[in-house]
Amino acid sequence: MNPITSLGELIRQAISKFVSAPGVDKNVVEELIRGIQRALLVSDVSVELVMKLSERIRDRALTEKVPPGVSKKDQMIKIVYEELVALLGEKPHKIAIDKSKQYTIMVVGIQGHGKTTTVAKLANYLKKLSYSVGVVCADTFRTGAYEQLRQLLDGKDIPVYGLPEERDAVAIALKGVDYMYRQQKCNVVLLDTAGRHKDQQSLMLEMKMLEEKIKPNEIMLVLDGTIGQQAGAHAEAFHKATPIGSIIITKMDTSAKGGGALSAVVATGAKIKFIGTGEKLEDIEVFNPQGFIGRLLGIGDIEGLLEKIRIAELEFSKEKFKSFTSGTFTLEDFVKQFKEMRKLGPLKKIISKLPLPGIPNLPEEELEKVETQIDKWSAIISSMTVEERKNPHIIDSSRIRRIARGSGVMERDVKNLLQQYNLSKRMVKSMKRAPWKLPRHMLDKELEE
Ligand SMILES: Nc1nc2c(ncn2[C@@H]2O[C@H](COP(=O)(O)OP(=O)(O)OP(=O)(O)O)[C@@H](O)[C@H]2O)c(=O)[nH]1
Ligand SMILES: [Mg+2]
Known part of the structure; x- marks a missing residue:
């Protein structure tokens, strides 16, 4: 099984x-x-x-x-x-490589964890996304490492660079990366490195040298998922050592322990970008916690089910929202309402399901902006005194300065919150019968800026 x-x-x-x-x-x-x-x-x-x-x-x-x-x-x-x-960390980490710039990815990891296979898989994956990809083999220890890469990528129209006779990994890497950018006009270069050396220290030294000379844009650590929660310790050490690091967990197909590896790595705050799910070139996928769990649960239409509940919850919260219009509408209510909406799931989905006329199809980035805004607003509110929250009109410029400093935002963020609140308050008064126009209006206003 x-x-x-x-x-x-x-x-x-x-x-x-x-x-x-x-x-x-x-x-x-x-x-x-x-x-x-x-x-x-x-x-x-x-x-x-x-x-x-x-x-x-x-x-x-x-x-x-x-x-x-x-x-x-x-x-x-x-x-x-x-x-x-x-x-498993909610959101997938984006693969955002600019096609007009050079981007070097150095792939590192313990021997046998799947570096070379993963380099080939990644190259194939990126090529399909129409990146112009080149692969450089800077592993001088594993016999046949270059051949292995060439075979894996055979017929894929992806250039592979290697100098099987050369013993200096840094020299190969420098020549190879230069060759890919200058002669092959590549946009992304993947660098496969050694997993073993005569001793651990010399391997570390080589990795450090490679990093200094090549200056990769990203270093990817390949971790074998079958090591289970031990992966967490590796990820943590790696994450501390390199701020440009991301992680790929391989062999998710060969052991149940992959779940342990994923959760342990996520718990360290390290970024898992891909998972390897087999030996073939196509067996790589962007790590998406929602998709992964959805498949694991195996409920035919989990998305449909979730959507149904979210909409019901939204209706429910709509009812609650009405109560605002009859009573007072405080600054806290204002921010709370946004937070509640966000709890229901990705704003985009919810908005597209609501029977509201005139809501444009908002691009993802815009919605993310709104979400960041909500976080800011929460921080701002918690830096206010009880008195200020009750009577926002007393907030003058010196109070604004203090609140901004306290919550780590710009003064204009505080002003913006107060403006939005005042606007909404006025609307709440005048729109008792159509409360849902309120968040829509606030969203629109927010997005115009
Ligand atoms: N089932 C499965 N096997 C994998 C996966 N990734 C890699 N492998 C296998 O793991 C073995 C080692 O993979 P390599 O890519 O050679 O590992 P490496 O890290 O480059 O090893 P060294 O170069 O010796 O350091 C190979 O037999 C691969 O086919 C995966 O996601 N699933
Ligand atoms: Mg290898």
Whole structure:
């Protein structure tokens, strides 16, 4: 049996047992949590992370209200999904390479972890995205390293550079990178490096020299997923040593421990960009926690289910929102409303589902701007005194200065929040019957700037 399925298999078993139970009570929820714990521990997720996750699921199961039209079961599945996604870091890290600039990626890692295979996979992947890619083999230790790369990329129309007789890795790398940019007019150059040396110290020294001479734009650490949570320690050390580092976890197809490796690396704050899922050139994917967990849960239409719940929650919060229009609408209410909206998931999805006329299809970056804005607003509010929050009109320029300093934002951010709030307050008063125009208006206003 494919071991990856076994992690998925165990989670799916736990969920289907939960779904077939006649009702949802505390015991049924506990049973579900135990099933998930077992699955995660089998895949070597650390006990600490498993406990934290269980705690969050339990807490949410007991405290979150079920919006009308949604079953408790569906809501629980959503909670489990979201908590598993959170364990793996929520958002995928973007691969944003400018096609008009040169970009060198140096790939490093312990021997046998999959560097050479990954370099070939990445080259093939980037080529498909119409980057002009070149590969340089700077591994002078592994016999046949250059041949291995050439074979992997055979017929792919990707130039591979190597000097099998040359013993100096730095010399090969310099010549190779220069050749790729100057002669082959490449945009991205991938550098495969050695995983072994006569001793550990000389390997480290070589990596350091390569980094100094080549000045890569990114250093990727290849980590074998079968080492499970041990991957966390490697990632942490690497992350501390190089600020331009990202991580690829390989062999996700050969052991259930991949889940442990992923969660441990994510916990260190290191960026996982890709995962390797087989020996073939095509077996690489952008690491996307949502997609990964979605597949693991194996619920046919998890997206559909989540969407249904989010919309129901939104309707629910719309109801709550109405209460603002009848009572006072404080500065805190204003920011809280935005935060609530954000909790429901990516703004873009929600907005596109709302039956609101006139909302343009907002580009992703714009929505991200809005999200950053919300974070700023929260920080600003927490730097205000109780008095200021209650009576924002007392906030004069010297208070603005103090609040901006306290929350680490620009003064104009504070002014902007106050302006937006005042605008909204006026609208709340005048638009009792169409409360949803309010956030729309605020969004539009925000995006114009
Ligand atoms: N199943 C599976 N095998 C992989 C994956 N990635 C690499 N491998 C295999 O792991 C073995 C080692 O891969 P290499 O790419 O040669 O590893 P390396 O890090 O370059 O090793 P050295 O050059 O010796 O340091 C090969 O047999 C690969 O086919 C993967 O994602 N899944
Ligand atoms: Mg190699």
